[in-house]
Amino acid sequence: MDGKWASAGGAVLLLLLVAFFLYLLHKLLLGHKKLLPPGPIALPIFGHFHLLGNNPHQDLYKLAQKHGPIMYMRFGFVPTIVVSSPSAAELVLKTHDLVFANRPHNEAAKYVGYEQRGITFGRYGPYWRNMRKLCTLELLSQLRINQFHSMRKLELHLLVSSLKKDSSEIVDVSARVSNLTADMICLMVFGRKYGDKDMGDKGFKAVVMEVLEVAAKFNLGDYFPYLGLLDLQGLTRRMKGLSKIFDRFLEKIIHDHVLNNNKFQNKKEARDFVDTMMEILESGEAGFEFGRQHIKALLLDLFVAGMDTSATAVEWALSELIRHPTVMKKLQKELEDVVGMDHMVEESHLDGLEYLDCVIKEIMRLHPVAPLLLPHESMEDCVLDGFHVPKGSRIIVNVFAIGRDPETWVEPEKFLPERFIGSSIDVRGRDFQLLPFGSGRRGCPGLQLGLLVVRLVVAQLVHCFDWELPNGMLPCELDMSEHFGIVTARSKHLMAIPTYRLHI
Secondary structure: OHHHHHHHHHHHHHHHHHHHHHHHHHHHHHOOOOOOOOOOOOEOOOEOHHHOOOOHHHHHHHHHHHHOOEEEEEEOOEEEEEEOOHHHHHHHHHHOOOOOOEOOOOHHHHHOOOOOOOOOOOOOOHHHHHHHHHHHHHHOOHHHHHHOHHHHHHHHHHHHHHHHHOOOOOEEHHHHHHHHHHHHHHHHHOOOOOOHHHHOOOOHHHHHHHHHHHHHOOOHHHHOOOHHHHOOOOHHHHHHHHHHHHHHHHHHHHHHHHHOOOOOOOOHHHOOHHHHHHHHHHHOOOOOOOOHHHHHHHHHHHHHHHHHHHHHHHHHHHHHHHHOHHHHHHHHHHHHHHOOOOOOOOHHHHHHOHHHHHHHHHHHHHOOOOOOOOOEEOOOOEEEOOEEEOOOOEEEEOHHHHOOOOOOOOOOOOOOHHHHOOOOOOOOOOOOOOOOOOOHHHOOOOHHHHHHHHHHHHHHHHHHEEEEOHHHOOHHHOOOOEEOOOOOEEOOOOEEEEEEOOOO
8 A cells, every 4th residue: 555655646646747847848938038928926837726716707806906907827737817897808809819719638627528629618619619609500599588488487386386375484595596597497408307306316407516526626637737647636527427418418309309209399389409410410411510418518508507597697787786775676667667567577578677677787797607708718829918928828807807897887885776877888898887698609609598588587586576685684794705617606505584575
């Protein structure tokens, strides 16, 4: 046993020596004539990891206040540029959008996401462009979104009914909203709802949450070439296990759809996303390489991305509204005037709810669900506002920091939906002061669906119920701490007491 430990220790020491040599070589080749952006002092080999804590978006925001909106950092051997202002974000996501359209190597997407075949973490190129086009036109178009209108209405009515039954009782709002969005996504993507028993012993939602947790962890393999092979953190073993669970689940879904491929023959509007993709696969008309692995990668993208993001945005919205009773009352008054107390909110009402839009924009400014978006990678050397950005650099757009830019926002730490009254700033990626869905080629393709769900669920829950905190807790006492991840949610579930307020 001692010999094995000694052998393993010697291997690690050798790898560290090789890593140090490569670091010195990297520094030598990088040269010192080209002006890199300013940044904090790095440690040898490890770089700037020591400056990041449990909430990296907050740490990077504080560092940018000292070093500037275009900041150079290094994580392992990976040069990283952090942008933290609207003008810097515009340079990355618009002016030089094509240069930064790539995604870096990602161990989680490699093992769980079918070798980065999906659109979320997929490498930029002809295949990715075709997959994105297919997803946008066939799955997430306004026409397809409208086809699921009755389903959204029914699922939201079920949630309201369950909350009405629990009126004046303490409920786990976070869990209820998460279940709602999971059921909606399952119905759209897979054609039916799924529960814990459908994903083996771990449980359905537990597996999804573990995927998001593992994908958000610092992984040596993403920053130190070849160290990932040693799996010193045990993450590769976990990712391979999760991959097998998801693959069995997705294979069963595809198999069931193949067996029942005629069930929607005369009812095309009810087709789910799997039906659509299997039809494309069987027709051979995709126009690019498109097999079962690609379908599973896209299904995984749509499901995991869609399940948690909308629920988290709704959770933050209700939290802030409960903390600010005046804003809650103002929104309820608008709903009373536009919808009426004898009707529930319909999707047709949303365009007339101007203050609701202000509330949603302010939530997405103050609590972006993906505060660092997803990393970009430079495909060639580039000059960014006079600074050199080496090929292969990671680009992090800190939308958490952009939403707190004092040159853009008055009193940026305060929840003030009124700041958007009369403002043309939108969340769709055209205005770089507010980028919850990103922008450019790698902007979120599910923007329309996500925005619709968030607006509808918030409006319905605020219109149907008054909300108060349990055990006499004051609004100002509500814990608003964050749990960082690919999706950054509340660190503690939102617990509240609903009281039904409609006349129906």
